[in-house]
Amino acid sequence: MTIPSLARGDIELAAEVLAPLVRETPAWAWRDELTERLLAPGTQPILKLELFQHAGSFKARGALNVMLGLDESALARGVTAVSAGNHAIAVAWAARTLGRTAKVVMPKVADPFRVSRCSRARRGGGPGG
Amino acid sequence: MMSTQAFALAAQIEREEGRALVHPFEGPRTALGTATLGRELLRQVPDLEAVLVPVGGGGLAAGVASAVKLYRPDCLVIGVEPEANDVMFRSLKSGQPERVPEGGYRTIADSLSPPYTLPYSLELCRRNLDDLVLVSDDAMREALAVMFRGARLAVEPAAASAAAALLGPLRERLAGKKVGLIVCGTNIAPERYVEHLSRGTCAARAAAHRVKSLLVSGIAFTGALLGSLSGGSASALTMPAWLAMGVPFPTAVATDKLAASLWTLLGARNYLRRREVDWRLLAGMVALGLVGAWFGAAVTVRLDPALLKRVVGAAILLLIGVMLLRPHLGAVPRAPRASRWVVGAAALPLGFYEGMLGSGNSLVSSLLFCWGRGYDLIAALGHYYVLAFAWCALAAASYIGHGYYDVALMVPATIGRVPVGTWAPASEVNAAPPSCVVSSWSWAASSGSNCFWGSDSNDRASSLRGPVRRRRPPAGWAVPACGAVARRLLCRLLPNAAHHEAEISVTFPGVPAGAPLEVWMSRASPGRYAVHEFAKNVYNLRAEDSRGHSLSAVPFTPYAWRIAGPGGTVKLRYTLFGDRGDGTYAQIDRTHAHLNAPAVFLWARGLDARPVRVTFAGLPAGWRVATQLKPTSDPATFTAPNLQLFMDSPIIVGPIDLRTWLVTNGARTDTMRLAINHQGTSAEVDRYVEMIKKIVPEQAGVFGELASYDWGTYTFLADYLPWASGDGMEHRNSTSLTSTRPLATGLMRNFGTVAHEFFHSWNIERIRPRSPRAVRLHAGQHVGRALAGRGLHQLLRGAHSAARRASPPTRNSRRTWAGR
Numbered sequence: 001m002t003i004p005s006l007a008r009g010d011i012e013l014a015a016e017v018l019a020p021l022v023r024e025t026p027a028w029a030w031r032d033e034l035t036e037r038l039l040a041p042g043t044q045p046i047l048k049l050e051l052f053q054h055a056g057s058f059k060a061r062g063a064l065n066v067m068l069g070l071d072e073s074a075l076a077r078g079v080t081a082v083s084a085g086n087h088a089i090a091v092a093w094a095a096r097t098l099g100r101t102a103k104v105v106m107p108k109v110a111d112p113f114r115v116s117r118c119s120r121a122r123r124g125g126g127p128g129g
Numbered sequence: 130m131m132s133t134q135a136f137a138l139a140a141q142i143e144r145e146e147g148r149a150l151v152h153p154f155e156g157p158r159t160a161l162g163t164a165t166l167g168r169e170l171l172r173q174v175p176d177l178e179a180v181l182v183p184v185g186g187g188g189l190a191a192g193v194a195s196a197v198k199l200y201r202p203d204c205l206v207i208g209v210e211p212e213a214n215d216v217m218f219r220s221l222k223s224g225q226p227e228r229v230p231e232g233g234y235r236t237i238a239d240s241l242s243p244p245y246t247l248p249y250s251l252e253l254c255r256r257n258l259d260d261l262v263l264v265s266d267d268a269m270r271e272a273l274a275v276m277f278r279g280a281r282l283a284v285e286p287a288a289a290s291a292a293a294a295l296l297g298p299l300r301e302r303l304a305g306k307k308v309g310l311i312v313c314g315t316n317i318a319p320e321r322y323v324e325h326l327s328r329g330t331c332a333a334r335a336a337a338h339r340v341k342s343l344l345v346s347g348i349a350f351t352g353a354l355l356g357s358l359s360g361g362s363a364s365a366l367t368m369p370a371w372l373a374m375g376v377p378f379p380t381a382v383a384t385d386k387l388a389a390s391l392w393t394l395l396g397a398r399n400y401l402r403r404r405e406v407d408w409r410l411l412a413g414m415v416a417l418g419l420v421g422a423w424f425g426a427a428v429t430v431r432l433d434p435a436l437l438k439r440v441v442g443a444a445i446l447l448l449i450g451v452m453l454l455r456p457h458l459g460a461v462p463r464a465p466r467a468s469r470w471v472v473g474a475a476a477l478p479l480g481f482y483e484g485m486l487g488s489g490n491s492l493v494s495s496l497l498f499c500w501g502r503g504y505d506l507i508a509a510l511g512h513y514y515v516l517a518f519a520w521c522a523l524a525a526a527s528y529i530g531h532g533y534y535d536v537a538l539m540v541p542a543t544i545g546r547v548p549v550g551t552w553a554p555a556s557e558v559n560a561a562p563p564s565c566v567v568s569s570w571s572w573a574a575s576s577g578s579n580c581f582w583g584s585d586s587n588d589r590a591s592s593l594r595g596p597v598r599r600r601r602p603p604a605g606w607a608v609p610a611c612g613a614v615a616r617r618l619l620c621r622l623l624p625n626a627a628h629h630e631a632e633i634s635v636t637f638p639g640v641p642a643g644a645p646l647e648v649w650m651s652r653a654s655p656g657r658y659a660v661h662e663f664a665k666n667v668y669n670l671r672a673e674d675s676r677g678h679s680l681s682a683v684p685f686t687p688y689a690w691r692i693a694g695p696g697g698t699v700k701l702r703y704t705l706f707g708d709r710g711d712g713t714y715a716q717i718d719r720t721h722a723h724l725n726a727p728a729v730f731l732w733a734r735g736l737d738a739r740p741v742r743v744t745f746a747g748l749p750a751g752w753r754v755a756t757q758l759k760p761t762s763d764p765a766t767f768t769a770p771n772l773q774l775f776m777d778s779p780i781i782v783g784p785i786d787l788r789t790w791l792v793t794n795g796a797r798t799d800t801m802r803l804a805i806n807h808q809g810t811s812a813e814v815d816r817y818v819e820m821i822k823k824i825v826p827e828q829a830g831v832f833g834e835l836a837s838y839d840w841g842t843y844t845f846l847a848d849y850l851p852w853a854s855g856d857g858m859e860h861r862n863s864t865s866l867t868s869t870r871p872l873a874t875g876l877m878r879n880f881g882t883v884a885h886e887f888f889h890s891w892n893i894e895r896i897r898p899r900s901p902r903a904v905r906l907h908a909g910q911h912v913g914r915a916l917a918g919r920g921l922h923q924l925l926r927g928a929h930s931a932a933r934r935a936s937p938p939t940r941n942s943r944r945t946w947a948g949r
Contacts, residue, residue, distance in 0.1 A: 003248065003249055003252040003253070005195060005253070005256060005257075006157070006160060006161060006164055006192070006195040006196070006199070006253070008199050008200075010157075010161055011161060011164045011165065011168055011195075011196055011199070012168075014158075014161040014162060014164065014165050015165040015168055015169070018162065018165055022165075024169060025169070026173075027170055027173040027174050027309070028280075030279070030280050030310075032279040032280065033279075034275055034278055034279035035275075035279055037537070038275060038296055039295060039296065039300060040300050040301055040303070040304030040305065041304070041305070041376055041377045041380055041535060042304060042305035042377045043295070043300075043303060043304055043305060043306060043308060044306070044307040044308065045292070045295060045308050045310055046170075046174050046177065046307060046308065046309045046310065047280065047282070047310050047312050048166070048169075048170045048173075048309055048310065048311050048312060049282070049312050050166060050288075050311060050312055050313050050314065051282070051284055051288055051312050051313065051314050051315035053314075055316075056314055056315050056316040057240070057313055057314030057315070057316055058163060058166055058189055058311070058313045058314065059153070059314070061162035061163055061165055061166055062154075062158070062159035062160075062162035062163050062188055062192070063151050063159075063162070064162065065158050065159065065161055065162030065165075066151045066152070066156065066158045066159055066162070067149075067151060069158045070149050074147075074149050075149075077146065077147040077148055077149070078146070078148045078149075079148050079149045079150070079151045080139050080142040080143055080146070080148040080149070080150055080151070081139065081150065081151045081152075081153065082135045082136050082138070082139035082150075082153070083153050084239050084240070084242070085239065085240060085316055086240050086314050086316050087151075087153035087154075089316060091151050094151075102148075102151075103142055103146070103148060105135045105136075105138045105139045105142070106135070107135050110239075111239065111316070111317060111318050111321060112318055113316065113317060113318030113319070113321070114316050114317075114318075117316060
């Protein structure tokens, strides 16, 4: 089975669908004394600050896009995910945003901060997961 | 971090509850989601030349790379993966999904740590990533710290990976490019973040000073040497070198202009001392050439660097060609062939070229002067140096004004040229036959310049400090001496313990008015017979009065300061660096502090008789302080009746394991204590205490009784940590014991030091030659005392014989004796 590449039209469509739900994160030209000293001269780093995305990482985009692709009945049954952190937080956030439930599996060694963010996303609204 | 069991559990939930599994990275819809991120970035910054994207399972990279290659196929997309989990790297190499061995890989970038790769993401990565680089955990920590310090962003390690790649493996490859870095997330516990940050900060500081100074100086030196010997130009070597190092073209020219202006200034000075120049000619040429140089610099700043590099290449090749031909001009003065006006008019193009590049200008100008005005070669070069100084200085200023400068490059490049001149006597200029004149002039040009740049621009403390330079006295400014006042001392060990710094404040109340207060760092330490300049580790010294107004603190020797002020209360604050845990110096880190008082505390001259009070502030839970100083009701505060006893009192701080036992000392009962920072077990300490308990009565037997300890207490202060330094130092009521060996494996050798040092509680501490009792803190130890002390030292054999007597003779029985 050959794997098709992503099509421009599909990306445009996804961007359109996600636009009202995710944040457009800033792209920021990073220049300071430290970068000038440490980077090769003339290099212009641009930071795409996706850390400001909902749920604190880029995972919100993928998780939301997957859930928006589920049909209504599947969505009503809720979703599950396995992740050490960012993905779990993003799925919990996306479920809440869509008014659905999520049950996520996190390993015991996961960063406790992330576990607490997950449960906060759950409590923040929508039916519990 | 994620285990396959976790995936299995999710699959079970999916099966039993009918919940749809949202995969963390695999699948077209996930990739489309992340592709919107790539699209968004390109819309925000359309002229990106490269994008660095963190890679874990590859979901982010698959989407971002696909989008970038769709919208901007010419933009590079490079994946960045943690070295400690390179599963995508291996997958791309093998062409099929790979797994991480169960429990196998751990990286601090837990977001980039999938248990395996999967076909869809792998295939998109394979098609769309131009390259994949690996970064270490340390590099991510460092980048994380750089992002915090530079951009004030608190990100998780995974999100720092792209920056780590740009600071590390991709630094040269992406030099001068506009590079997008995906800063992918910030979900991390604050404590974990702080841990990474503090470890990263150390590394980042070191990196900030990974200055190529030595290399740059070397290149400049070699360039100057070859240029002088060949009669050509130093920049024929240095320009290509700077460009190869990734320096932008205008900055490279600016560097050479600055160095050349110094060089030519020295040359001109030497020439003008002996011979005249034609000022009428030069005045016009300088002015005309300045205009040219201004335009030359302006052109270089604006022209396409690629084109300029070709011009430089051609110019340098031409120059080498001319040098090989070695034109013999200007052997003797001749009649002028052209008027001043004609020759002077050439200043415009010469100045222009000097400002633009200037490589080979000395040769061209010399030819012009020799041919047109009939000068001999020395005169021609003398005239050229006057011109070139003015032109180069203006060109350098112009580049710097445009923002093209790099201090880390310019300073060593300028300095690097100097030593060439210091070898060649200026008299050679006159003696040399004309055919060698070009080279001897270059020698002469820089002779006499060696006194210009004597200071060490990169001493150890500044390299530790990192880019945020703190005020620090030059090396050698800080050691101490004699007699002091310390009345109240406050020692904060922790705020910057990771960098081996302690913040210390000293309050001297009731300072007599009239003369300035002299404060000193010691140069001697009790029991050490060498001069130690402890002031070298003191910096950031500030003084203030009781109302917080700052007072001037002027160093009048390398190790003492005069504090101006009207008397009353004087408060000093300073930072102490210490990373040597032994009997002489100090070590401060996150695990403990080992402080030898003279290496740590300032004192004031004339106030030695006053009592001293010291408090250790802000100690974490579980830490305590052990010392021979007199305890108070506050466990972190201690006192000493005077400076001498205070300085004789080493201090250890940390999660100390403390053991106490009583010994009968004549009619008295004394307390013996072992305070130890170590990594071993409590049982090991118990066994060690049993051994020490046996040595104490043995040594009492040698002298007939135990010494009389102040406050009835004797303390063994031990730091047995791998990062300490092995040593032992006796004091009046305690001994400082440091070793890198743990008790588990170094029991007997550590114990030998205990026996030796404890023996000193009589010998040296109480039985001593008739030299002054007081340690001359400001001036090193009394030599007579030192020599006699050495003789007495022989008695220490007694200590070892005591150890032998305390232990049975055979190896096996010694084990039994040691409790093993």
